[in-house]
Amino acid sequence: MTIPLARPWLGEAEADAARATVLSGWVMQGQKVAEFERQFAGHVGASHACAVSSGTAALVLALKAVGVGHGDVVLTVSHSFIATANAIRACGAEPVFIDIEPAGYNIDPADLARVLGAQCRREGDSLWYERVDELSCLAESPLRTARGPVGRVAAILAVHQMGIPCDIEAIARLAREQGLPWVEDAACAIGSEWQGERIGRPRGDVACFSFHPRKIITTGDGGMIVTNRGDIDEACRRWRQHGMVPATPNSLFETYACTAYNYRLTDIQAAIGLVQLGRLAEIVERRRERVAHYRAQLAGNAFFRIFPEPPGCRCNWQSLPLDFGGTGVDQGKLIHALAADGITVKPGIMNAHGEPPYGGVWQLPESERRRTETILLPLFHDLELADIERVTLALERFVAHV
Ligand SMILES: Cc1ncc(COP(=O)(O)O)c(C=O)c1O
Known part of the structure; x- marks a missing residue:
C-alpha cells in the first residue's frame, strides 16, 4: 500500500459537528465562528482572534491592518508557499526577499539586517528600499503602476516554516530598532512553542494561521488572525465582511464603512474547527x-x-x-x-x-x-x-x- 505524505485526522466527531450545524439552520458566520475565535484566542494566549476563509485571506487583512498599501515593499522570504508573497501583492505592495538561515529553514536575521543596513535609507519616520527599479521590471509588480514615491518599507513578514519557529527574538529586535510592524506567517505553526509559549501569542503585531488540510488542524479551508491590538482586530473584522458596521439599537440598519471583501469562515467550518482544536x-x-x-x-x-x-x-x-x-x-x-x-x-x-x-x-x-x-x-x-x-x-x- 502507498504511504501518503499527509492525512488529516477527521472522524465521526467532526462529521457530527458539521451535521448538527447544518440541521441548526444557521450555516454562515455566526455563533460557532464566535466560539471558535474565543477558544482559539484562549489557546494561543492572544486578546483577539478573527476567523477568515483562508490563511491567505488572514495574511492580506493582517498586512493591510499594519499599514501595508500601494507602492510599499514588505521584507519576507521567498522560501515559503507562494501565498506568503501573493498576500503582499494583493495589498498592492512588492515582496523584498530575504534569504534563509544557512542552518535552518527560516528567515536569516543576519541577511535581514544586511538588507536593512545596505539597501534601505531613512527619511524622517520612513524607511525606503533603494532597489525598487529592479523590482519594477517584474511584469506583475504593483510597483509598476503605483503613483507617487514607491518603495516605503512597510512591514516585516516572517514565516514559521513547517511549524519551526523563526528567530523571534532577533526579528523582534530588528523590527523595534527600525520602527517596523511585523507580521508572523504562522500558517503552519499551530501547536508549536517557542521558549515555553505557544506560537500565536503575538510577539509581532499580529499572527496568521491556516486551516488547510495539510496543516495541523483543518476546517477544509480557513484561517485565523490573532493579535493583542484591538485596532487591528476591529479593522480585520470589518474587512472580512464587506466593510459592514452592524446595526445598533440606535441605527436600525447596518452601514458599510469602506470597500472590503467577503473573507468569512462558515459556522459549518468553525464547528469542525472546534473539534479539531480539542484534538x-x-x-x-x-x-x-x-x-x-x-x-x-x-x-x-x-x-x-x-x-x-x-x-x-x-x-x-x-x-x-x-x-x-x-x-x-x-x-x-x-x-x-x-x-x-x-x-x-x-x-x-x-x-x-x-x-x-x-x-x-x-x-x-x-x-x-x-x-x-x-x-x-x-x-x-x-x-x-x-x-x-x-x-x-x-x-x-x-x-x-x-
Ligand atoms: C507558510 C504559508 N503561508 C500561507 C499559506 C496559505 O494558507 P491557505 O492555504 O490557508 O490560504 C500557507 C499554506 O497553505 C503556508 O504554508
Missing part, C-alpha cells in the same frame, strides 16, 4: 512521537539527517524535512525511487522567486539550496511505526547505490 494537543504529541522514531531509525546514517529541533522550540512538525545537503544525493532520483517503493514524499519548500510572477531578479543561495537538498517525509497522526521503518529502509536502499 490539537494529541495530534502534536503523536507527530512528535513519530518524528522521534524516524530519528532513531536514521541515527548514524551518513547521508540523511532529520532536521534537529532548534533550542528553545517545541515543533509541531507540520512537515518533516529530511536534509541531505552536501552528500551528492540527487533529489529527483530519490523522489522517484521512493515513489517506486510506494512512498509519497515532496521536494523541499518552494521558492516564490523560482516561479514566473517573482522570477528573474533574485538570487537567494540558501533558499535555493534548501529547496533541492531537502525532501519532506510522510508524517501524520496514525502513521504506523512499521511504515516509518519502510521509509527509512527505502532511504538506506537508495544510498547503497549512490
Whole structure:
C-alpha cells in the first residue's frame, strides 16, 4: 500500500459537528465562528482572534491592518508557499526577499539586517528600499503602476516554516530598532512553542494561521488572525465582511464603512474547527512521537539527517524535512525511487522567486539550496511505526547505490 505524505485526522466527531450545524439552520458566520475565535484566542494566549476563509485571506487583512498599501515593499522570504508573497501583492505592495538561515529553514536575521543596513535609507519616520527599479521590471509588480514615491518599507513578514519557529527574538529586535510592524506567517505553526509559549501569542503585531488540510488542524479551508491590538482586530473584522458596521439599537440598519471583501469562515467550518482544536494537543504529541522514531531509525546514517529541533522550540512538525545537503544525493532520483517503493514524499519548500510572477531578479543561495537538498517525509497522526521503518529502509536502499 502507498504511504501518503499527509492525512488529516477527521472522524465521526467532526462529521457530527458539521451535521448538527447544518440541521441548526444557521450555516454562515455566526455563533460557532464566535466560539471558535474565543477558544482559539484562549489557546494561543492572544486578546483577539478573527476567523477568515483562508490563511491567505488572514495574511492580506493582517498586512493591510499594519499599514501595508500601494507602492510599499514588505521584507519576507521567498522560501515559503507562494501565498506568503501573493498576500503582499494583493495589498498592492512588492515582496523584498530575504534569504534563509544557512542552518535552518527560516528567515536569516543576519541577511535581514544586511538588507536593512545596505539597501534601505531613512527619511524622517520612513524607511525606503533603494532597489525598487529592479523590482519594477517584474511584469506583475504593483510597483509598476503605483503613483507617487514607491518603495516605503512597510512591514516585516516572517514565516514559521513547517511549524519551526523563526528567530523571534532577533526579528523582534530588528523590527523595534527600525520602527517596523511585523507580521508572523504562522500558517503552519499551530501547536508549536517557542521558549515555553505557544506560537500565536503575538510577539509581532499580529499572527496568521491556516486551516488547510495539510496543516495541523483543518476546517477544509480557513484561517485565523490573532493579535493583542484591538485596532487591528476591529479593522480585520470589518474587512472580512464587506466593510459592514452592524446595526445598533440606535441605527436600525447596518452601514458599510469602506470597500472590503467577503473573507468569512462558515459556522459549518468553525464547528469542525472546534473539534479539531480539542484534538490539537494529541495530534502534536503523536507527530512528535513519530518524528522521534524516524530519528532513531536514521541515527548514524551518513547521508540523511532529520532536521534537529532548534533550542528553545517545541515543533509541531507540520512537515518533516529530511536534509541531505552536501552528500551528492540527487533529489529527483530519490523522489522517484521512493515513489517506486510506494512512498509519497515532496521536494523541499518552494521558492516564490523560482516561479514566473517573482522570477528573474533574485538570487537567494540558501533558499535555493534548501529547496533541492531537502525532501519532506510522510508524517501524520496514525502513521504506523512499521511504515516509518519502510521509509527509512527505502532511504538506506537508495544510498547503497549512490
Ligand atoms: C507558510 C504559508 N503561508 C500561507 C499559506 C496559505 O494558507 P491557505 O492555504 O490557508 O490560504 C500557507 C499554506 O497553505 C503556508 O504554508
